[in-house]
Amino acid sequence: MNYDVVVIGGGPGGLAAALRAHELGLKVLLLDENEFLGGILPQCIHPGFGTVIFKKDYTGPEFASIFIHKIIEHKIPYKLNAHVLEIRNYSDMEKIVVYTSPEGVREVWTRTVIYAAGARERHQFEIGITGDRVSGVLTAGEAQTYMDLYGMLPGKNVLIVGSGDVGLIMARRFALEGATVKMVVEMMPYPGGLARNIMQCLNDFDIPLYLSHKVLEVRGRGRVERAKIVKIDENFKEIPGSEFWVDCDTVLISAGLVPKVKPLRNIGVRIDPRTGGPVVNEYFETSVPGVFAVGNSLVINDLVDHVVEQGELAAEGAAKFVKEGISSRRWIKISAGEGVRFVVPHYISGERDVFLNLRVQKPMDNVYVHLPEIGRKIKKLAVKPSEMLRIRLRQAQIKDVDEITVEVRK
């Protein structure tokens, strides 16, 4: 079978990409690994989805269902339980996607690929937790699957590692179902998640947040029994004598996400070590022509609304690729400068308006986003690494430069 675009991943990025590509008249195939569309949204039963694009506060499943209904309504072909085994870069114009599903292994030819396979969670070994390898240590996403899809409660005395939004939201989930959340432990001196989640997920339930602390060790026979925690200083060095033990039966790891890019790496897609995702241009096209990446495979996002935008933009890129090809007189390189952890996209044409997505290195108040090469300066009252900054660059503002550095400083 031949397609204009094969979308890999049926989460918000992939759903939005498939819909937009269909609207633009492309022949689309959507592939998803799960038994249902929506990616992780169906298990994110909390609200906070859609505030930007719909100006409404949906829960994850509701937000997903809006898109899923449209996919069904427009009869866009999709396959469930379809795991992509390989993307083959046949030529600049054609790709082959090999996937397996309950129908068997299939190969499809396509002009473009929009890769929206999401991210994986960092696990206990990656973050250096030692001790016993026992039941009760699980990632936040795994706990969500048990609780909010399967209806099983994984534990009753819970210690949460990481104060990102997922960790905070899971603290509330456990507390609402009658479990005791002992504490949330965060390595950084500031919380990783949105302020409103500290308020409504921790403060509402009197759950203590231990900043500048980390979990060293988990012990137990069969099941987790206790965890050892230590205070760390501003250089992340452990403070001797500050260790203490907490009794718990569950250690929930919410220590960040890593873009899943192995199939992209295998075809030589350039990866940005700072985002963990591919290097892309303003259509989120990677260094391999015709292969686009969106959502958490591109960069770890904090709002689903932005993921949807990425999906739609990539679909527009795919349409352009199919119709006339993507090119630029020259690609302007976007570089992360002082105070900036990363910027996406990495290259822009200067021929249209774009959003730059960036994260700062540390929380700061009353700072400016400087774009020295084009002489722009945007004031920000408060910035923090947990909140992605979006800077709109209008085409008229993008001057004839080779590079634009993005700095965040006083």
Add this chain to the structure above:
Amino acid sequence: MVKVAVIGAGVTGMSIVRELTRYQNIEVHVIEKQSDVGWGVSKANTALIHGGYDDDPERFPVRAKLCIRGNRLWHRWVKELQIPHIWNGALIVAKKDEDFKELEILLERGRKNGVPEMRIIEREELFAMEPHVVKDALGALWVPVVGQIGPIPAVIAIAENAVANGAKLHLDSEVLDIEHTEKDWIIKTPQESIRADYVINAAGLYADKIARMAGFENFSITPRKGEYWLFDDDVAPKPAHVLFPTPTKISKGVVVTTEISGHLMIGPNAQNLPAEEKENLANTREGLDEVWHKAQEIWPAMPPRSKVIRTFAGLRPEPPEGDFIIRHEDAGFINAAGIRSPGLTSAPAIAEEVANIIAGLGVELKIKNDWNPMRQEISHFFMMTPQMVNDMVAKSPAYGKIVCRCNKVSEGDVLEAIERMKFIGVKTPCVDSVKFRTKATTGTCQGSFCRPRIVKLLAEAYNLQPWQITLKGPGSEMGVGDIKVLLRGDAQ
């Protein structure tokens, strides 16, 4: 019928059992406290089929004799039983001139023990074989007979073959007491009393305790901990051979190797624990750091720590004198105890040895005509061509549906694994049982995607609720109950 009870379903016990199922006049029972086979000492080790150059025949005559014999037997066993393995050889790396003296000793000892094809190689040949070994390496002892194996897959394969040939496995059956009557032995477990004419003690770390129950108080087993790091399969470079440093008086040293699934693995260190710490399998930062630094001494190209997918620890059962204790004590009680390294290598040879001891006690061993040496491995999606997958899908769509995305394990693979668990008598459904049979949950993400799916498949197959499924046996349940159990207040 002569009834034999083997205590311990590790690689030693199960190898003995497989050997004994060859005889028509022997009925074999295996008694194991864990929920599945191979979960004690056999589970966490360096997974090597050693060469047999390491065991001093003067000090450790049993080890010296059985290691190379076991190595030779494994060549047949891995094929009959379809056990994952690779025969890639080992290099013992010399970094100083005086290291060659030590290598000469190993070479000579190997020759005495009957290890063929060993030789000392020079720098140039070493770097041709291992371009990324430490730059100041001067040469190595090349031991081509060394191999690598999946230790738990090996025990599982042996167990399936033994059960197919008539052995009876009693899992979740901790031995509580052993009684000797006038004419036989009675072994008591929480569920039953098992009568036996002969008892074989292959209880690993607890072989001393089992021997004491039977009235033999002549040895004690102490645990020695070894810790390991395992890296993702996409790290580079990885060695093509098993790399050892030149051994010191104290230790064989930290091994750097690419284990059979393609993961870079380093370890172990050696930490002697008090006799009572036989369940202390905890990883320690000190131990892991030690392993890391020692590995760097022969393999400086270590991956970044973000590529670590697992750390683990194993315990070796150290006998008091260092040599295996394989002997008939009295009245039909036979010890196969203190099976430390090279125990995995020696297991098939230990099995022969124990059969000889039984024969020596006056039991005529009559060969079973229909004994089947062959056992078939379950299907693995990751080893199939697309055509093979499609043929399987024609029988069941589950073979096309991926459960473990990192390692490409299909639902069909998992269902076969569960069938095999039931076949050998696994009563407590454990995620680890599926893991060791399929490799699910052992990839880059360490199971956060597929573990819930496996829990569900186990719950369906065993007709239980998801929260009753365990990670690794009773006491490691995956949940406390349904989502409302605490709110209703009826949690246990």
Add this chain to the structure above:
Amino acid sequence: MKKQYICIGCPLGCVLEVEIEGKEVLSVSGNQCPVGEKWIREEIKAPKRTLLTVLPVKNGKFDTVSVKSSKPVPKDRIPELLQILARVEVEAPVHVGDVILHNPLGLNVDIVATREA
């Protein structure tokens, strides 16, 4: 008395400077939209939260259905609501928006499905 609150109205999380006397809000600043002021006045007087949980489903496509309260519920009534929900089992099929429980607390708040099952 001056107090700082973080608005939970949306993910922006404005820091609200609030002057309070008893349960009376005298002034609010720091909010970027009217939601903030409305919310903080209510938060001080009678705090409310939207309840989100899952309920078991019989014979459905999925084992559970996710649900929410159709409106925010007074915080002090949430334990009571949780107790009611702890004993509910839903019969499939369920569609997004279906009312699962009608007005369980007598506050004109329904329990509504947010996922199908």
